Amino acid sequence: MKIMYLMDAYRDPYAGTEQQLYNLIDGLDRSRFTPALTLFRPSAHIDQYGFPCPVEVLNIRRMFSPRTLITMIRFALALRREHYRLVHIFFNDASILAPVFLKIFGIRVVISRRDMGFWYTPGKLAILRGNRFFIDRVIANSEAVKRVTHDKERVPLEKIQVIYNGHAQPATNPVDDSALENSSYLKNGEKVIGIVANIRPVKRIDDLIRAFGLLRRNRTDVKLVIVGSGDTGPLQELARELDLADHVHFTGAKTDIPPIIRQFDVGVLCSESEGLSNAIIEYMQCGVPVVCTDTGGNRELVQDGETGYRVPVGDIDMLAGKIGQLLEEPDRAAIMAHRAAARVAELCNMQSMLSRHAALYAGLADSRVNAGDKKTCPSE
Known part of the structure; x- marks a missing residue:
């Protein structure tokens, strides 16, 4: 199963969201999933140190320019052509801009919510509330985030799944570190x-x-x-x-x-x-x-x-x-x-975080296949 991760920018793997994304992509079972990452803007860190999957940059600087809209249409068409079933979106700009384009071209959409919405504005909330119709699942990293996403963005509770951050147990010996x-x-x-x-x-x-x-x-x-x-x-x-x-x-x-x-x-x-x-x-x-x-x-x-x-x-x-x-x-x-x-x-077990993401991805893919089978069933 090919999964595209989409986010605004990637600073380094030490910030909270970037760290969790790195752990997720690095830990995915490659016998089941083939991940790739697309960024709106370049990452100096990735350019210097690389990343555990292929990375492309869309060079999106302005959210709602004609060039950005054309770029997003081309991006969604390329994903369909390359047989991506699902896009998992991180960060704010991407979750505002991308869902409608992806859904139009038949791609499953997952977004992550990892904060209490301190960045919300009335204009952003208006778009996000419209986007809820183009989103298949939201992954929240706490019950508190689940509640605020439901209350503010009006995403139905049944579409929101809580998966806590995964952290490997750090080494216990700091000598010569x-x-x-x-x-x-x-x-x-x-x-x-x-x-x-x-x-x-x-x-x-x-x-x-x-x-x-x-x-x-x-x-x-x-x-x-x-x-x-x-x-x-x-x-x-x-x-x-x-x-x-x-x-x-x-x-x-x-x-x-x-x-x-x-x-x-x-x-x-x-x-x-x-x-x-x-x-x-x-x-x-x-x-x-x-x-x-x-x-x-x-x-x-x-x-x-x-x-x-x-x-x-x-x-x-x-x-x-x-x-x-x-x-x-x-x-x-x-x-x-x-x-x-x-x-x-x-x-916050790392293996639990990875296995729950894998189960969610596989479940969405299976539901899409089953829905497609029903539509083409001769008895219907």
Whole structure:
């Protein structure tokens, strides 16, 4: 079965969606499926490092230009000519633009939804609600994302299937790992509070810096480590204003995160919106107790008081308090971390993610064949 994956752009395999797409394509059983990837825009990473399947680029820059419409028609015709049965769409522009063209030419359409719709606008929602008639299935990565997709895009619940992110268990030995080079900021007799998140407003890292400032009023043996790419300038300025500059460390982007996470005493995520956080999954896998905001799929990963703590979005006092509580109660924190590791091993199993995608693809292909058989049956 030939499957085409379609997405706006591919930055690198370390971002959440790109990582899951890479794992999915790399892990598909090649005796059953032949995957390929099409991008709207070029990927410098793929150009340099390659990808586990063939990659084509449509060079779409503007969503609704005449050239874009012609490109999409040609793309759909080529897929039909090359006997593709199904296209699996990731990211926003592709899911807005592509479904109607694909469906017109008889191709099954699957889209992935992996966030709580922070990018929705009235215009985009109007198109997405129309597109629901051209979509065969939606794959959501949490029950929370399933609900928001149903409520906002009006996709029928029976068309939405939840498949949690798949994560391989990271290696347990970080010795001589390049990720720990020049990392004296991690362990130096101090407790490490860490966050893995690209620096964007939705992640609310400024809340964590403010909470860290409150925490340091009661104990000075703590430091904050922020792992992720983005403009650190405003956050560094905030740290200086709060007299925390010497205690807040920005590592920039890292390609191998688990060895760094294992140095954390508490892992934090304080986003205002999350579909299913890869950072929280990695904290839990690495045996690090978690404090996160009570939003989206975080509720499905972190059971409050059992596998970590959840706090309301923007509640800086409670965020500081729960981090401090884990630091003050290391035995309780260790029990939580152990429970968390067991939960995430079951919920976010890599093989389960792959097998459930494979079953969905095969089921859609079989239903299409069966429908075709019925239409041509002489008795009808």
